[in-house]
Amino acid sequence: QQQVKQSPQSLIVQKGGISIINCAYENTAFDYFPWYQQFPGKGPALLIAIRPDVSEKKEGRFTISFNKSAKQFSLHIMDSQPGDSATYFCAASITGNNRKLIWGLGTSLAVNP
Amino acid sequence: GAVVSQHPSWVICKSGTSVKIECRSLDFQATTMFWYRQFPKQSLMLMATSNEGSKATYEQGVEKDKFLINHASLTLSTLTVTSAHPEDSSFYICSARDDHRGPWIYEQYFGPGTRLTVT
Numbered sequence: 001q002q003q004v005k006q007s008p009q010s011l012i013v014q015k016g017g018i019s020i021i022n023c024a025y026e027n028t029a030f031d032y033f034p035w036y037q038q039f040p041g042k043g044p045a046l047l048i049a050i051r052p053d054v055s056e057k058k059e060g061r062f063t064i065s066f067n068k069s070a071k072q073f074s075l076h077i078m079d080s081q082p083g084d085s086a087t088y089f090c091a092a093s094i095t096g097n098n099r100k101l102i103w104g105l106g107t108s109l110a111v112n113p
Numbered sequence: 114g115a116v117v118s119q120h121p122s123w124v125i126c127k128s129g130t131s132v133k134i135e136c137r138s139l140d141f142q143a144t145t146m147f148w149y150r151q152f153p154k155q156s157l158m159l160m161a162t163s164n165e166g167s168k169a170t171y172e173q174g175v176e177k178d179k180f181l182i183n184h185a186s187l188t189l190s191t192l193t194v195t196s197a198h199p200e201d202s203s204f205y206i207c208s209a210r211d212d213h214r215g216p217w218i219y220e221q222y223f224g225p226g227t228r229l230t231v232t
Contacts, residue, residue: 032219043119043206043223044157089156098145098162098170099210099219105156 006104
């Protein structure tokens with residue numbers, strides 16, 4: 001019940017295309033869902049996050065779509081660029097237990113020029 | 114804002130020695146800090162959580178006597194890998210959170226990571 005399942009494991013997109021990464025969870029007590037971007041040899045950087053009272057949140061080219069009934073959330077990267085090539089992690093957390101993050105396994109995104 | 118630094122960025126040590134990694138929050142108070150370990154092409158594995166002035170809470174399977182964590186101030190946490198062995202070689206990443214900062218008090222900010230190689 002503590003798992004966050006992320007798909008696909010890897011993704012190749014053409015420049016200008018839309019990258020879509022999906023995550024699913026079981027624990028309905030999760031109430032915070034961030035997405036992180038990680039470049040090789042670097043720490044993860046917070047991209048965008050959402051709470052379950054909102055169905056969509058957009059920041060620039062990055063959008064989170066949240067489907068509470070389906071217990072799924074996804075990251076959409078519009079107009080994907082080669083500089084977006086990185087590993088993306090979804091995560092979730094719950095009140096209490098120091099609000100530690102439960103992580104997806106990651107998606108390696110490659111944007112071809 | 115919300116910058117976290119780590120030092121060193123990489124370290125090579127001999128088997129049996131100890132190595133200390135520092136994690137600092139530069140522009141905010143880190144009331145909670147986390148230490149992660151990451152193997153190549155894998156997700157982040159939480160090792161322990163620490164609150165300033167309190168003992169760290171270790172995840173199941175993490176040896177607390179081997180991975181010593183100290184969170185002595187609101188801007189500094191250290192991870193000491195004692196009696197390091199080659200299997201301890203990994204990428205160690207810290208993160209920090211200011212639990213008094215609204216409205217998004219849940220945000221964790223990550224350091225750049227420390228690559229440890231034990232020979």
